[in-house]
Amino acid sequence: MSFDVIPFAGALHDTASLRRIEAAAARSLGDSHELMRRAGQSAWRELLAVWPQAQRVVVVCGPGNNGGDGYVLAQHAQQAGRDVQVVRLPGDAPRGDLARRAAEAYTGRVVEFAQSLPACDVIVDALFGIGFSRAPDDATRALIEAVNAHPAPVLALDVPSGVDADRGSVPGAAVDAARTVEFIASKSGLRTGAALDHVGTLTLATLQLGVDVFDGIAPQAERIAPVDLPRWLAPRRRDSHKGSNGRVLCIGGEHGSGGAIMLCAQAALRSGAGLVEVATRERHIAPLLSRLPEAMAHEVGDARALHDALDRADAIAVGPGLGQQDWGLHLYERAVASAKPLLLDADALNLLAIRPFALPADAVITPHPGEAARLLGITTAQVQQDRFAAARALSERYACVVVLKGAGTVVAAAHETPRVVAAGNPGMAVGGMGDVLSGVIAALRAQGMNAFDAASCGALLHAAAGDAAAHEGGERGLLPSDLMPWLRHFANRDPYVPEPMR
Numbered sequence: 001m002s003f004d005v006i007p008f009a010g011a012l013h014d015t016a017s018l019r020r021i022e023a024a025a026a027r028s029l030g031d032s033h034e035l036m037r038r039a040g041q042s043a044w045r046e047l048l049a050v051w052p053q054a055q056r057v058v059v060v061c062g063p064g065n066n067g068g069d070g071y072v073l074a075q076h077a078q079q080a081g082r083d084v085q086v087v088r089l090p091g092d093a094p095r096g097d098l099a100r101r102a103a104e105a106y107t108g109r110v111v112e113f114a115q116s117l118p119a120c121d122v123i124v125d126a127l128f129g130i131g132f133s134r135a136p137d138d139a140t141r142a143l144i145e146a147v148n149a150h151p152a153p154v155l156a157l158d159v160p161s162g163v164d165a166d167r168g169s170v171p172g173a174a175v176d177a178a179r180t181v182e183f184i185a186s187k188s189g190l191r192t193g194a195a196l197d198h199v200g201t202l203t204l205a206t207l208q209l210g211v212d213v214f215d216g217i218a219p220q221a222e223r224i225a226p227v228d229l230p231r232w233l234a235p236r237r238r239d240s241h242k243g244s245n246g247r248v249l250c251i252g253g254e255h256g257s258g259g260a261i262m263l264c265a266q267a268a269l270r271s272g273a274g275l276v277e278v279a280t281r282e283r284h285i286a287p288l289l290s291r292l293p294e295a296m297a298h299e300v301g302d303a304r305a306l307h308d309a310l311d312r313a314d315a316i317a318v319g320p321g322l323g324q325q326d327w328g329l330h331l332y333e334r335a336v337a338s339a340k341p342l343l344l345d346a347d348a349l350n351l352l353a354i355r356p357f358a359l360p361a362d363a364v365i366t367p368h369p370g371e372a373a374r375l376l377g378i379t380t381a382q383v384q385q386d387r388f389a390a391a392r393a394l395s396e397r398y399a400c401v402v403v404l405k406g407a408g409t410v411v412a413a414a415h416e417t418p419r420v421v422a423a424g425n426p427g428m429a430v431g432g433m434g435d436v437l438s439g440v441i442a443a444l445r446a447q448g449m450n451a452f453d454a455a456s457c458g459a460l461l462h463a464a465a466g467d468a469a470a471h472e473g474g475e476r477g478l479l480p481s482d483l484m485p486w487l488r489h490f491a492n493r494d495p496y497v498p499e500p501m502r
């Protein structure tokens with residue numbers, strides 16, 4: 001596998017930056033074709049390393065330079081004695097000089113696609129890369145569907161065809177790759193949303209370029225993974241005490257939703273908060289204390305008790321199970337008016353959408369895509385079409401830090417490079433999982449982390465705990481409570497876990 005110079009391991013780029021990097025690389029090599037030659041050769045080496053036994057290779061080539069990479073790979077496979085066929089749509093002969101040159105150098109068979117693909121051991125997807133620009137037409141869709149229906153595994157070159165490499169969305173059909181080998185730099189859109197069901201295992205071929213080709217080009221986003229946790233989670237000072245580890249106040253738990261605030265409080269304790277208080281409905285206090293005697297629970301009908309609890313808190317999480325009735329609205333307004341480090345989730349976000357209050361400085365909001373859509377006045381599908389843009393729009397509109405949850409959680413704040421979490425799994429799509437995240441982030445805030453770092457580290461810690469819990473017993477049936485021991489584990493120990501690059 002090809003790992004050369006990686007300028008900054010978590011750096012993610014968009015296609016506009018990649019075009020500039022490619023241009024700088026072509027200038028420094030003095031020849032654009034050299035880049036394509038290296039791309040095709042790296043991909044061939046990867047294919048050989050992963051599927052050494054593959055004898056029959058089908059390379060599906062598009063009309064652009066991604067197709068050009070495919071012809072270079074096909075030529076290597078041919079020279080290595082493999083049975084190779086390039087398949088392309090009628091009319092998809094290479095259009096540009098680079099790809100045409102690569103196609104002319106390939107001496108093997110080229111067949112036009114008609115309904116089905118030949119039998120083979122591996123399919124190489126070289127249909128579209130970063131030049132993919134619109135939903136596929138019927139003929140292209142039929143080809144993509146034939147690739148996906150074929151039993152052979154797929155190696156995608158640069159981008160699984162049909163995935164938008166900037167936004168992570170799939171406007172029509174997209175190739176389901178077993179692996180994707182990215183060229184030159186990692187792409188932001190392959191780390192979030194619908195893309196995650198298409199990329200398979202991601203690897204990076206940097207094409208032996210020097211770091212100078214990245215000069216003056218800032219990454220669009222940063223990928224964060226469990227190995228990054230020690231960046232934020234230094235060991236505790238030996239002489240710390242419960243006060244120095246922060247007091248969290250969790251507000252919520254309307255009638256019928258008492259479990260939400262209990263999960264939030266428990267997660268805050270398991271993420272290292274020194275003290276956790278809960279302001280909830282009276283009838284939830286006894287069950288909460290019987291499960292979680294370390295918490296201090298208050299009935300908040302008494303205005304003085306609420307005032308004192310708000311005053312004592314180092315960080316406040318408001319929203320889990322809060323409801324949107326008068327009780328919840330009153331608590332929401334008091335929490336927002338408190339000017340304390342604040343986290344808003346669930347019903348606090350629904351209330352924010354209908355009663356926009358100016359949030360205190362450095363507040364964190366943790367919407368799922370549905371909540372994000374309500375806050376932005378758009379549809380959930382529009383949020384998912386461009387999760388980076390939605391997170392950025394929320395951070396601007398509400399002047400806060402945003403954790404846009406879901407596959408490939410995006411953390412955004414004004415003047416910060418957005419971060420995308422390379423952990424988490426669909427087992428976490430279950431009621432109560434977001435309440436756990438609220439407790440984690442509030443605990444990190446109370447321990448002194450700034451809002452953007454607490455949001456990033458908290459989303460990562462939560463996702464890592466979710467992955468560990470899913471690894472133990474599977475994704476289906478995973479419960480938010482299953483994360484609790486793992487939150488403690490990842491908040492303390494060397495969190496390195498071998499993982500595929502995402």
Ligand SMILES: NC(=O)C1=CN([C@@H]2O[C@H](COP(=O)(O)OP(=O)(O)OC[C@H]3O[C@@H](n4cnc5c(N)ncnc54)[C@H](OP(=O)(O)O)[C@@H]3O)[C@@H](O)[C@H]2O)[C@@H](O)CC1
Pocket residue numbers: 022023026032035036037039062063064065066067068069095127128129130131132133134135136137140157158159183
């Ligand atoms: N430049 C370099 O130095 C290097 C580049 N490299 C490689 O080049 C790739 C980028 O190449 P690229 O820019 O030619 O775009 P590419 O992804 O092949 O697609 C464009 C073609 O597809 C077409 N098309 C798009 N969408 C479509 C749709 N839905 N349905 C149908 N057609 C559609 C589009 O048509 P048009 O929109 O122009 O009508 C155009 O013809 C990059 O990912 C990497 O693999 C490496 O070799 C390293 C060096």
Ligand SMILES: Nc1ncnc2c1ncn2[C@@H]1O[C@H](COP(=O)(O)OP(=O)(O)O)[C@@H](O)[C@H]1O
Pocket residue numbers: 346368405406407408409423424425426427428429430431432433434435436437462
């Ligand atoms: N498919 C998925 N992949 C990764 N993480 C997921 C996935 N589905 C849900 N999650 C995570 O689980 C949590 C669910 O939160 P949320 O939807 O607010 O649940 P609830 O409101 O029921 O507590 C979020 O942190 C989200 O990122």
Ligand SMILES: [K+]
Pocket residue numbers: 066125126127128129156157158159160161
């Ligand atoms: K491709």
